[in-house]
Amino acid sequence: MVEVGGVELQSPVMAASGTFGYGTDVPLCDRKALGGMVSKGIFLNARPGTPPPRIVETPSGMLNAIGLQGPGVEAVIRDYAPLWATWDFPVLVNINGESVDEYGELAARLDGVPGVAGLEVNISCPNVREGGLFFGNNPESAAAVTTAVRRRTSLPLWVKLTPAVSDISAIARACEEAGADALSAVNTFVGMSFDLGSGQPRLAFRTGGLSGPAIRPLALYLAYQVARAVSIPVVGIGGIARAEDAMEFLLAGCRAVQVGTATFVDPNAIGKIAAGISLPLVGKDPLAQSSDRPLASR
Amino acid sequence: MVEVGGVELQSPVMAASGTFGYGTDVPLCDRKALGGMVSKGIFLNARPGTPPPRIVETPSGMLNAIGLQGPGVEAVIRDYAPLWATWDFPVLVNINGESVDEYGELAARLDGVPGVAGLEVNISCPNVREGGLFFGNNPESAAAVTTAVRRRTSLPLWVKLTPAVSDISAIARACEEAGADALSAVNTFVGMSFDLGSGQPRLAFRTGGLSGPAIRPLALYLAYQVARAVSIPVVGIGGIARAEDAMEFLLAGCRAVQVGTATFVDPNAIGKIAAGISLPLVGKDPLAQSSDRPLASR
């Protein structure tokens, strides 16, 4: 058992949002090894999602632009939460808003719902009022969302950070101060790809989020920075496909990890990763040993 | 011939800084196809570089932490520039500083040196005065460096942008306003990797820059944003390994491209890429056709 920001996980390896549906469609995954799961991201209301193509494969990665397709919070409370309440592993709901108020409203609706073990606040959503930049792109809007959610719920509150920012530590600290119980690091990196035949972007939505092993070294560095910046637990995410990869995130200071794209490749990736983690390693603290040199130079 | 910010290239495919040395060590590269090259990054003074290990392979990519090893500007002027003056393709010098003044000083020394076709200003250098964040991380310091260089040279001035920032368009515009003739987009993304045996980072420097096909979709999106934000030419960089990849950057609005890591894999990668680009494509403007939807959603 691993405790992360008020949630008791069965193992340190969880299923990442958007890669495990609502937990009902992954028959081959060893559910005993599953630390817990985060639901597909939901909004207040149902959303149809973006038109196809939604997926582009890239070297050791994939771009996706799903558009947060989903049934809306009431349907989730009605159709899935009762199931979750009967499962052994905890389910967090990944919440998304177009405004700060919408995040707060979602938190209020989910508060106290049996089966909902916690909230993971996805701040990689375009802030419609601020010209479409993500809420997670600066400390102020990240903190505003966190505060709005914190005010309306007593559920464990995790904030999932946006990767492509100039200084993730500042954003992490802002979320911690605004009341987050844990931080998930990180979401997908925005990327794109052009079709040479049409001269147009391959994704109907033009851009998409890059996930998979390609981003692992980048996600690891971000998770490492976040773990150094805050004292709440950090959940590492990005390109984890093997136990060794998960252990790198634990060495970087993470308390647990989430696995996304690897589940598409191997429906029992999480089971294998959880089984392969050798626990003695988890205790090591590399940060204590290494000196504080400046962090980049090429 | 392709003109980019005052530099006449032999083809739209150049060699990227740090991946072609000073142009003297790449016997198998077809130099007729080479649009031009950018030298390894130099500082005012000689630098020994970082200790090994300096390289870590990652899925479809590699991390490097070379530490800008090099002989310093005077040795470059003495030992390489006279050679460059005899070559058919233009050579830009990649300049780096620990302070704004150092950038300016380097520009002054290289101004008017025969064989130096232009400067590429690398702003992915830690700004020692501002706590080690890159100069390229915010519009103000990026503009300050560009201005300092512009004041001290009449050479073509390209600025090479840092990728991991919240809003690359703002930084690109700041460099354009400060007098850049072209923008190179982008440099490597900072990443890291842990060795499970020792529990320590694999690179002696702890972090390194991620390059190679893994970053292509991310670099392409950044180059695309930059091309939309400015009216000076943009040179696309990041994970280009085949002619098709280069064409994606041209479709994204770039005037030319640079090839880095692919040269490590195939010393004549640039020759093959330049030969494979089919020019009719270059004219297409995808931006003119596509509507302006918000740029990300997952």
Next chain:
Amino acid sequence: MYDVEAPLAGRREVARGVWVLGFEAAPIAHSVRAGQFVNLLLRPGPLLRRPFSVYRVDHDVVEVVLKAVGEGTRMLLELRPGDRVSMLGPLGTGFELEREGGPVALVSGGLGVAPMPLAAREAQALGLTVHWVHGARTADELCREWEGDEAWWATDDGSLGVAGSVLQAVPVGVGQVLGCGPNRMLAALAERWPEAQVALETYMGCGTGVCLGCAVPRTSGVFDRACQEGPVYRSGSIRWRDLPTALHYAVSA
């Protein structure tokens, strides 16, 4: 759903450049239905799995039919007997045939032939008459193998059978139409037979229903999952205009 380490058992060419590969995968062979697919993983190879309809089943062997269009298919065609792939399946929802539905036309264009042999057997098992209707650009691109009671052919250049669209080759008097092929062909089929069942192709992330990458736009306004509710749909229930007409791209190293 099974995940089987499946060795290549054999292969044969059935049209120019088009090969049938047979993999030993008993649990899948014994449970797959016509129109369902398997998702193949190559190591070393590209990151994601590659989906293929099940073509035929022979005892413990699952057959798929393909030609080289990119990295993954090229690597599959380079496998040697005994080489293993990871085969996940059976996936998706297949065709539904009605005993009382009348004679069946299996209408396929090019590689759209893939789900048809299994469909022919299921139809015949129900006692239905099966018209095999298959088209391609030229005679040598037609799949040489067919099943059912009667075969009808079409080629773009008229080198065999009807000259023109495969739709023109469909005989009169059929009660149930099953289609598979390029989206453009299926859209045309939908105009004529809105009740036809068609097997679609979309880009897929997982093939198991969790990524929502395989969105199929339905006339009801929703996006369905081709890998779960599909890949077989009533042709009239699809918003054809919102489906990409050509699926193609390639990943480099």
Next chain:
Amino acid sequence: MYDVEAPLAGRREVARGVWVLGFEAAPIAHSVRAGQFVNLLLRPGPLLRRPFSVYRVDHDVVEVVLKAVGEGTRMLLELRPGDRVSMLGPLGTGFELEREGGPVALVSGGLGVAPMPLAAREAQALGLTVHWVHGARTADELCREWEGDEAWWATDDGSLGVAGSVLQAVPVGVGQVLGCGPNRMLAALAERWPEAQVALETYMGCGTGVCLGCAVPRTSGVFDRACQEGPVYRSGSIRWRDLPTALHYAVSA
């Protein structure tokens, strides 16, 4: 420097799990010198090339010796005759033997045996006496092939030859020492023979001198390129403390 599409010509096992692979690559075979290396690219395979010392040359065939330690070496050992790799070479600066330098000791530990057969032949071509000194953990990990005038063996467990370090097996009276093996062994060798020539391993990005990834710390204070000025150095000119003692990691898909 040549870039050759080199087909696998043959292979043999020379110690437990250690294989010699021969690739046809005439221009490299005819120009390589002892201590130089080739850089191999697999497609499909990991992004970067993999460096290997040239073990022997047989007419047009270039031989390398290796065991599986990660993805790249595993894939190399799975190649079948006729399969091609891209071989770039010869690379780096090899050993320099002096006609007047006296008898030669070729001192190798484990896979450090790699550059020694070529070195033995070059030494013998100069008329020099060659002592082959080779050590490994156990007898079955010793490379069974050797060249030169006399062979000396060492094993950690004493199962063959001297029990202990290979350095203890070096006979007296040698004039020139060439070494290759783990960095720890080479550092010890440097203490005893600062004039010895040693072939180093470092992680490499390009193998051709342009990336500066293969830094070797010299006592002069600079970092040299193992792929250009090296991989062979005078042992006394290396700052051994600044070299990583163990090189190992693995890339996943």
